[in-house]
Amino acid sequence: MEWIKDGNLDFLRKRKVEAREDAQQSVAEIINRVKSGGDEALKAFTKQFDGIALEAIQVTEDQMIAAAARVPKPVLQAIKQAARNIRAFHEKQLPQSWTETVDQGVVLGQKVTPLDSVGVYVPGGTACYPSSVLMGAIPALVAGVKRVVLVSPPQKNGLIADGVLAAAREIGIHEIYQVGGAQAIAALAYGTESIRPVNKIVGPGNLYVMLAKKYVFGDVAIDSLAGPSEIAVVADDSANPSWVAADLLSQAEHDRLSMPVLVTNSEAFGQQVEQEVENQLKELPREAIASESVHKQGKIILTANLQQAADVINQIAPEHLELATREPKEVLKFVRNAGAIFLGKYSSEPVGDYFAGPNHIIPTNGSARYASPLGVESFIKRSSIIEYSDEALQANGQAIAAFARFEGLEGHARAVEKRMKGAVIHE
Structure with a gap:
């Protein structure tokens, strides 16, 4: 290990991993092929990168049951207890909608709405990460997301790791697809015949997964570029x-x-x-x-x-x-x-x-x-609520119109003045 005794932290400047141009180009090509080729592109890339000839992209309920049965009981118990702990912690993060009435009948507030759909990426291939299932999906479920989708690359036996499927089944995730890499991120972002697109993609992955998340950001939300x-x-x-x-x-x-x-x-x-x-x-x-x-x-x-x-x-x-x-x-x-x-x-x-x-x-x-760790707030949206009474608009309309007109937005000013009693509309 390198010793630093003089307070020089220059190594921090070199910490960021820069992706090679060829890797970025490769990811762009994969994403575009999935956008145009759908399921067939997913199967072709799974054959190319994972060496697996997929018969079906989606995991069946019977496969999940069989996988859970193969996981040692002590591990299943650990998964169950960890899931309880993770849920209990994240339930404390749940924000609330609220409104309040202030002066002159003005009502202001915030409406909290969960995202409609989320995709959770779980790394796989040679490894098994049931913990990533729990950490990615449970906060979304606590937030109230109705559709939580899981994608993970198949192992050499052609199936997602047993522990991953057992963890998903334990917390009630049943829409699971055995695809990984940049092609899985593309499917979650843009959809294929089998996979409907989602609003947000979360979860860790390799360099190609990170670059794919960066590429699709804006079309969908992502958690971070890990x-x-x-x-x-x-x-x-x-x-x-x-x-x-x-x-x-x-x-x-x-x-x-x-x-x-x-x-x-x-x-x-x-x-x-x-x-x-x-x-x-x-x-x-x-x-x-x-x-x-x-x-x-x-x-x-x-x-x-x-x-x-x-x-x-x-x-x-x-x-x-x-x-x-x-x-x-x-x-x-x-x-x-x-x-x-x-x-x-x-x-x-x-x-x-x-x-x-x-x-x-x-x-x-x-x-x-x-930035902060992934949490319930990562899976919700906040909408502002504004309700002005007649009294409040009459009292404040002149100031609002003056502000708008100062910014050169005459239409804004007139939209308020048309509601004001005795207001002079600048025609």
Whole structure:
């Protein structure tokens, strides 16, 4: 891991992953072919990229039942409990419609309406992510979205992973399509013979999925343009170096571009963590991926004190932040930019990834400076409500007309003046 002792955080400028022009061109071609070719294009791309000759695009109820039966019971129980936790947390986020009557009979308010339809992308192929099903779909269901669609690429056996289908069945998602990649994003955005388009697309994916989401944005809404995973741990010498090393590796194993960062005020502690990382890497099944992440992206940042550590965190704006210090809540007071914040030595990052309840679809690449985790508010729209009485218009119409006329919008001014008693209309 690279040590930074002089406060130089220039590495943050290089954090953004720039897509090659050929990748962007490839995504554009895939999307246009799906727009024109529909289901046949989806099947052709699934054969080309996944090596699967799809007979049917949509997953049947019998396939979902069979998949759930193959998932070990302890895993099913974990999925059920995680789903309860995630639902309970997100129910607290649900905004309400409201109106209020103010002076002169004026009624103002807000109408909250769920989106009509949402598509949830779940990564697959060689992996199985039932947690992504729960995190992407449950907030939409809590928001009241009537149609929640799930897409995920098939595995080598030609089927979506059992755990993904089991999680979907557990929370009541039944419209599922076994397609992935940029072609799945195109189908969700523009529709095919089998897949009706949606209003918004959410969920993580590889570079091609991210580029496809970027391409269709504007025609549909998206959650974010997710980059490689990140974890920053602020720790002092009261923390357990073995535990901190394990937490850094929990994100390093995601991707070769993942960024594990330790921020500490103790050089000796940092050296202990560094040694633990090297020791634990040798025992990690995904050693090759984690090792490249640690050695190319990993940082140990030495600060004079924990206040300075918080300042560093606010510049990094990490996706995941652990505060493994004697008084984590004291450090928390100074943190402004982070996606998910884990307090204390027992709050390991995977607790949030799978089980606690808060969403694990979190801003990356420093976007925690201005963005928030996926939540119920990601799946609702707000409409303003304005009702003026005759009394209110007579009292305020002259000011409204003057404002409009000052901006050169005579039609606006006249629309108000025609309703005013005794008003002089400028013809």
